[in-house]
Amino acid sequence: MNYTTAAYGAWQSPITAASIFEASDNVSYLSVENNQLYFVESKASANGKNVLFKLSPQNTAVQLTSNEESVRSRVHEYGGRPYLVDGDDIYYSQFADQKIYRISQNSTPAAITEQNLRYMECIADQKNNRLICVREDHRGIGEPINTLVAISLSDTNQETLLFSGSDFVSAPHLSPDGNSVAFITWSHPNMPWDDTQLRVINFTEDGSVANIVEVPQSGNVSIRLPHYSADGTLYFVADFENWWTLYRVDTLSGKPQKVLDKEIEINSYGIEDNNNGIIAYSKEGVDHIARVNLATAEMTNIGNTFSSADSISVANDRVYFRASTPSSGNAIYQLVDNSYEKIYQPSGPVIEKNFLSVPQPIEFPTGINEIAYGFFYPPQNNDFTGAKDTLPPLIVKVHGGPVGATDSSLNPGIQFWTSRGFAVFDVNHRGSTGYGRAFRKKLYPNWGLVDVEDASNGVKWLASEGFIDADKVAIRGGSAGGYTTLAALAFQNVFKAGTSYYGISDLGVLAGDTHKFESRYLDQLIGPYPEMKNIYDQRSPINSVQNITAPLLLLQGLDDKVVPPNQSELIFNALKENCIDTAYIAFEGEGHGFRQPANNIKALNSELSFYGQVFGFVAAGNIEAVQLISCDSSKLVD
Template identity: 40%
Template sequence: MRNGLLLLLSVLAMSNATAAPKAAPYGSWVSPITSDAIVAESLKLGQVALDGDSIYWVEGRPAEGGRNVLMLQRPDGLVAEMTPAAFNVRTRAHEYGGGSFTVAGHIAYSATFNDQALYLQPPDGPPQFFAGEAGARFANGLIDGPRSRMIAVREAHPEDGSEAVNTLVSIGLEGEHVIRTLVRGADFYSSPTLSPDGRQLAWLSWSHPNMPWDGTILQVGRFDADGYLVDIRTVAGAADESVFQPQWSPGGELVFASDRNGWWNLYGWNGSKTRLIHEAQAEFGEPQWEFGMSRYGFLPDGRIVASYLANGIARLAIIDPKTGKLKDIPTPFQEIKELRVGNGFVVFLGGSDSEARSLVRLDLKTSRFEILRRGSKLKVESAYLSKPQSIAFPTTGGKTAYAFHYPAANPAYVGPKGERPPLIVLSHGGPTSQATPTFNPAIQFWTSRGISVVDVNYGGSSGYGRDYRRRLNGNWGVVDIDDCVSAAKYLVAQGLADGDRLAIRGGSAGGYTTLGALAFRPGVFKAGASYYGVGDLEVLARDTHKFESRYLDSLVGPYPADKALYASRSPINSVDKIASALILFQGLDDKVVPPNQSQMMFDAVKAKGLPVAYVPFLGEGHGFRAAAAIKRSLEAELYFYGRVLGFKPADALEAVAIENLPPPT
C-alpha cells in the first residue's frame, strides 16, 4: 500500500509539472525522485580495465546488498556478467580497496570479499581458487608474462593483532602458485608497473606518518635471472612530494604525475634524467584513496590521453609528449575517472550535471561517446533537476573557498511569498576528497522537495592545487568548519537560503565536520546529520586501521604529543556547547570509524536533553552499500529534518525515534 501511495504521489507530481506552479512550504513538495527509485536504479561503478578491445569493470549493486560484480563487454558488444552469485569482487587492503582485479589473456584474477583470496576466471567458466594466505589481502595486481607470475601488493595481518605488514610480492601462475616477497621495508606500496620490455618494475611506496597525497617515493628496479629486483633506484618523490600513477610509455619512458611544482603535473624519466612534459595549474593526479587509480594512458604512437582537473572541473585532453602541447577533447562530462586507453579509443567513468557516473567509451577517430553502463537509470524530467552552480565565496582569513550550489527545483511548486528554502550544507569525506557536479540522485532527492543544497569543497579538498589541499594541515576541525559555515552564510546573505533553517550533513571525515560545526560553531545550524562520523579524535587516533592510523598527524598533530589539541578538537568534549538537533547513522561493521564513536555522541547529546536519533545498520561498514540501508537512511533523514526544521514531507515515511522530542500530534 505504501509503495502504491508513493507511486501515486509521483504520478501526481509529474502531471502537476505541466500546470502553473503551486505555492507550498519548502520541504513539503511532492517529488518523483523517491528513495525506492534511487536504490532500485543505481549502480556504484568502480575499477575499469582493458584486455585488447575487451572492457572489464566492477559494479556495486545496492539491490544485491552492495555486492561487487565483475563485468565484461566483448569486442562484439556482448555484455557478460562474470561473477557468480556467491562471489563479491572486493579487496579489503587499506580497507578502502580498489585494484581488486587484473586481467590478461582473457583470464581475470580477482580478490573476493569473504575470504580475501585470489581467484582466476576464464571468460566462459567458473572462478577457480588461485592463491591466498591466512590474514592476507591482495590488491593492485598485474601479470608479469615473461616470468609467468602475478605481481601484487600484499597486506598481511598477523594473528596477534599487531600492525599489518605491506609488501610487493610475486605469485606464480603455474604449479603451487608460490608467493615470494619482492620489496619490503616501507609501510605501504602501490602502483607496480612493468616496462614494455619486461625487464624493469616501477612502483610507489610511502611510510608513516605520510598519506600518499603528502609524499611518496617512486622507485625502479631491474629483474635478475631469478626474478628478484636488483639495482633499485629512486626516480622521484620525497616526504613532501606526492607522486601518482607511474606508467611506462610504449617507447620505454617512465611517466608519472608529481606535485613538486604545486600541481600534479606530468613528468617523464628516460633512465637518467627527469623532464616536465606539460606544465599547468591543473591536476593530472588525485589522492590515492584506492589502489589502481588511473588518470591517463598511452596511444600506440606514444601520445598521452589524460583527464585533468582545472578549478575543480574535469577535462579530457591529448598531450604530445615530445612538444608538451595539450589539445582538449570536448566532452559533456565534468568528472572523468578510471581512464583507460585502448587502440583508437578510451574508456572512463564520466559524470555530468545530468548524468550519474557512468562507464563511457570514446572513439577517438569519430569523437563519438557511447555510454556502456549507466550509474543510475532513474528517468526524471529535466525540469525537476537542480543544476549545480559553481560558487566561490569569501571565508576566514580573507581566503576564498569553493562549492556547488543546488537551488530547490520542482516545476510543480514555488515557495510561499517571502519565504526562503531550508539549506543542507554537505561536507564531503576524506577530508582530502572532492565534491563534483556529477548528477547525484541523493542530492536531487532534497532539491526536488524544496530543500536547497550546497556541496562544499572546503580548504583541504583536492582539485585546486597542493596549497589548497594543504590548508587543512594542522587545522582539521577549523578550516573545514569555517568554510562550511561561510558557504551557508554566503547563501543566506544572497537571499538564497533561510538562515533559521540551516542543516549540515556529512559522512566519515564529513561526519566529523558536521559534529564539529554543531559543537564549535553553535547556533549556525539548527540540525545535523552525521554518517559514521568521528566524535572523539583520540579514540580514532588509537583505534583505526593501518592506512589512516597516522593520518591525523598531519591533520591535527602528532599523538599523543598533542593530546590536549586532540581533546579540544573532539566534538564529544564540547557537547555542552551543542544547541542543535542531531541524527547519527552508523554501520556496525565499520573498521574505519568504530561504531562506538556514534554511540558516544548519541549518549552525550541525549543526556544534554537535545533532540537526537541514532540509526545503526547491521552488516554495513564504512559507507552504506545495501539498498535497504541507503533507502532507510535517506527517508529517516528527511523525517528528522521535517520534525526539527518545521515542515511536513509529502512522503509516507517510517517514523524515527527521536529522543527529547515529543511525538508528532
Template identity: 40%
Template sequence: MSITTARYGTWKSPISSKLATESSVSFQEIRLDPAGAAGSVFWSELRFDEGGRYVICSLKENEKDFKVWTPKDFNARTRVHEYGGGAFFVHEGAVYFSNFSDQQMYMQKSPDCTPVAITPKDCGWRYADGSLSSKTGKIYCIREDHSLVEKKEAKEPQNTVVAIDPKTQKQTVLASGCDFYSSPRFSPDGKKLAWVQWNHPNMPWDSTALFVGELSSGGDEIVPGSAKQVAGGEGINVMQPMWSPNGDLLYISDQTGWWNLYQCSPEGNHQNLLPCEAEVGGCQWVFGRPDYAIDPSGSGNVILKMKGEIMKLDVKTKECKKIEVGYTSYNMLNFGWNGKLYCEVGSPTKFPCIVQLNTQNGEVKGIRESKSLSLDKDYFSIPVDYSWKTTDNDVCYGFLYTPKNKDYKAPDGTLPPLLVKAHGGPTSYSPNTLRLLIQYFTSRGFAVLDVNYRGSNGFGTQYRNKLKTKWGIYDVDDCCTGAQSLADEGQVDKNCLCIDGGSAGGYTTLACLAFKNVFKAGTSLYGVADLEALVRDTHKFESRYIDNLVAPYSEETKKIYDERSPIHYVDKLNCAMAFFQGDEDKIVPPNQAEMMYEAVKAKGLPTVLVMFKGEQHGFRKAENIQTALDGEFYFFAKVFGFEPADKHMSLDIKNLKG
C-alpha cells in the first residue's frame, strides 16, 4: 500500500476508542488453591463492557475453556481503602469473595452454585486480603468497620485484623489499635499469624511494621503478650510477608534504600536474600498483588521480579537465575504445587495476559488474554527509555513514544505535537507495556512522553521520597522540563505541547497549566484542583497522605496549600483545559472539577466538562472511557487547529474561537 503524506494529528488509525475497550478486561488478582485443586488457576477481571463489573474465573490444567464463577447480579470487588484489592481467595475448590453492593463476604462452591453469605449484613463491615487456614478452619482477613461513621459517631472507619468462622459467621478481632493493617498470613502449622501495620500519616510504602503473634488452639485469638514486631519501624518500609513451607518468614524491606527480599528464620535471624540496587516490590496501593512467590513444595525456590525480568532464587544456595521468557512486565506472582508459576505478563507489543510459566525452561502457556486483537504491529509505537536533566541538578526518567502509523508519514520539515502523561498516585509508576490509550495518540501522529517523575516507585527509596514536601513542585518541574527537552532537541513541535493525567496526575496537569507557561492545552481526568478541599473531603486511606507530600494541614500551613492549589491561580491560566469526572468519586469529589471548570470558563479560555453519571474514581464503563479518550483528542485537535480523521466526536467546548 502507498503511504499517505498528512499532517501530524490527522492520521486515520484503526486503533479506535471502541477498540481500546471492546472485549477488553483488566486483570485484578490471581489466586491458586493452597489446599487442593492443583493445576487450577483462578483470577478476577474488570470487564469494561459489563459496566465495570469484577468477575472471578478459573481454568483447570489441560482444559481449554475457562469457567466464569461470578453470577451477573454479583460483583467481586471490595471497597476496603476504597481502592480495594484482595477481594477473593480460594480454599478446597470453593471461592470466597467480597460483593461490591453489600460488601458482605460470600462462599461459592462451584461456578454453577449460588453464592452464600458468610458474614452478617447491614453491619457496615468490609473485608479484604483474606485466606482460610486448614489447620484452624478460620478465615484471616482485614476488616474495615464503617458502622460508626455511618451513624456519624466517628470520623474514620476502624481497620482491624479479624478471624472469621465461615460456619457460624462469628468474628473475633486479632489486632487493633493501629490505623491500618494488611497481609494477615498464617504459618504452615497454623500456630502463628504475621501481619503488617502502620499509622497516619504513613502510607503502606512509608514506615510500616511487621508483627508476628501466636494463635490460640482454636485459631480465633492472638495469645496475650505474644505479638511482637519482627521487622520495619520508623523510616523503614516492610510489606508482603509470606511463610515458606519450613516456617521461615519472608518479606520485602527497603532498609538498604531498595526493596529487597528478606528471610526471618524461626530463631529470629534476618537475612537479605538478594542484596541489590533494584526493586523487588512495588507500592501497595491495593491488596493482593504479590511481587514474589514461594514454591509450596519446599524446594527452597522463590520466583521474583526485578528490573523488568523474572528471576528464580534458590534460598539455600543464594543462586539466582534469570528465566528467559521475553516479557517486560510481571505481576501477581503465584507458585503452584505443579511447579509452575502463574502471573500476569506484558510487553510493549503484547497485551497483558495471564500465563502459566515453566520455571525450569521458560516455556509459556497462555491462559487468558486481556484483549484479543489481530492488529498489525506496524501501528504500534515502541517506547524507548528517555531521561533528562531537571531542576535542582537532578535527573528524571520516562518512556518516549514517537508517532507510528504504517499508512502515513508527515510532510518533510514538520514536527509532531507532544502529549505528556503524568501518572496518578503520585507514588506510582508508568510501565512500558502495551496500552492502547497511548497507541491511540501515537497512531494518529502524536508523540507521547510517559513521565516517571521524582516520587515514582521503581527507582529506589531515595527517588521515591524526593516528592515528600515537593508535590506540586518536582512533579510539575519534571513534566515541564521533559517537554522542553524534547522541544529543544527538535523532536516535537514546541507550539503543540499538551499534557494529561488522572487523579494525582490530574493535579500535576492542572498545576503545570496554572504555574508554568510550557503547555498550550491540558486534560484533567478526576484530578485534584484544591489541596485543602482534598484534605477535607477525601477518604481515610489517603486522608493524611498529603501530610508528607506537602505538609500537615494547619492554619500555619494553609498558605502552602493555597500556593500549590491551581484553583487559586486561574488568573495565571492562559491555555485550554478539559475535564472528565465521575459524579460518585469519593477520592476526588466532583466539585473540584466543577470549580475549576467554572473558573476557566469565566476566564474566557477554551474548556469543557464531561460528568459521567455512576462513575467513581477511575472510569470503568467502556462507553465512558471511549468518550473520555475521543473527547480528549477532539479537544486537542480543536485547540491546535487541525482536523482529526475521526468525525464522530463532538463536544460543547466553551470559549472556542474560530
C-alpha cells in the first residue's frame, strides 16, 4: 500500500472533533419495570441533555421526555439514577430545578416536590402508595443534609423522614413484601469506596419505621449494591477481603455470608431467580459477564470479554446489560439463556478499521518493586506514515476520580489522536479501581505522588521499548486527572506540554471550596486540613509554578461546582507572570465535564492546535489556532 509520509501529528484524518461530538450519544441507568426496559440517553442533538427512553419490542428507542429538559440528578453533585417507572407513572429529576416530575399516561409533566431539594434513586413502595428516595436538602445554611425520605403519592405529596444521621445515603432497595428497605450510608471523611454501612429499615403495617438494623461488619469495608431476591434474601457487594465480590445476609445470624470466593471486582449484578444471578465483573483490565449459582457458588463465564460491562437489569425471560468493546462504545445487550446480542447502539462516530488503533494492555514497573497498568494505543492511519528515523509523539491520558479507572472501550477522542500520528497512553496509576482494595488504597495518602510517578514511569518504559519520542510527550486529564497533569509538570521533567481540563491547582483552596461529597475526600488522599497544611502546600502545583516550564493549555467550565474556575485562573495568571506559553479557555454554561457539543469541539481542536505549536507540526484540516500568551503584558517594562 502507498503511504504518504508526513510528520507525526500532521496526518489527515476522517475522525474530526465535529464527527465525535455532533452525534456522540451514550446510554446509562438501565432498569426494567413491568418487564419493559427503560434507560437514559445523553443526546448530542439535545445539546448534551439526558433524555428518558424505553425500548420497543422491535428494539427501537421510544422517547418519553422532551429534548428541552434533562433527566439528571445533582445529589452528591454527580447524581445517581434519576428516574423511576411505576406502572403507568414515570417520575424523574429535572436537572434545571432538581424537582421530581410525574408523567401519568402521557400527561403534561407536573412537579411533586419543592425548590432546593434534590432526589435520586427513588423506588416505588406500592404497599404504602409512596416513593422512597434519597433526598439532599439545600434549604438551610452550610452543608446540605442527605436523608432517606418517603414521598406520599396522595394529593399532598407529603414527605416523611425515614432515616437521617449519616452524611450520605444511597442505593435504597425494597424487599419483595414491602416490609423492609435496605440502603447504604457513609460519613465524612470516607467516600463510598472506603467505609460504608448496610442498613435495613423494617416497617410497621402502616409504613412507619419500626426499627433500623445495621448489618454487622468488621473494620473498614466498602459495601455496595444492596438487592433483595424474590425469596427475600438480601444480597450485596463488599470488599471484606480486598475484592468487591458477592455476599448475602445470613437469614439466621443476620451476618454477612460470602457467596462468591473469587478475586474479581463485581461492577453490577442481578438476581435471575432464587438459584441464579448474573454478574458483570472486572479482572486484569477486562470485563466479563457470568452466571453464578447462588447455592453452590459455581461461576460460569458467558461469551467473550468486554472492555466494560455493567448496569445489569433482569426481565422475566432475559437479562439486559450495558457493555462496550475496543471497536464499539456503550451499547445495550440482551442475554437469553447463555447467548447474548447487541440490541441497541446509540448514535456515535463510526471508525473504519483502517483508522482504528487497537489498545494494548501493558504493565510497567513503578515505585519500589510495584507495578501499574494502562492501555497503549499506537498511531494508526492506513494513508500515512511518519518520516524515516522518527518516532511518534505521546499523549498520556490520566483518568479522573482519582480512584476511577480507564478501560479499553472505544474512545473516539483517543482515536482522534492516534489517527493523526500520536501514540496515546491511557494510564491506570496506583489507586485506580478494578485491581482490588489494596491497589486502590495505594493512593492514600499519596495523591500527587504515586499518580505522578506512575504517569512518568509509564512514559519512561514506553520510551525504553522504542515506542515513542521521549522529547515529544504531553500529558492531559480532567478534574483529578487535571491535577495530576499540573503536578506532573510542576514536579517532573518528563513532559513537554500539558492540557488541564478543569484541573486542581491549589489543594488548600479546594479543601475549603468544593461541594459536600468531596469536601473531606482530601483527608484520605493527603491528610486532614489545616493540620497538614504544609503537605497541601508542597503538593499544590500553584506553589511550585516556577518549576512549570512546559507550555500549558487550561480548559474550564464557568459553572463548575466541583472544581471552581478560580483553580484554573490561579495557574493561568501565575504562568503569564513567569512568561510560560499558556492559554486559558473558559466555557459559559458548562459544569464539571463539558456536555455541549460545540464546546467539546472547540476544546479538542484547541488542544490539537496547541500541540502543533509546541511540537512543531501544522495540524491537518481547518483548525483554528489557539492563541498562546507567553507573558503578562502588564508586567513588562519597555
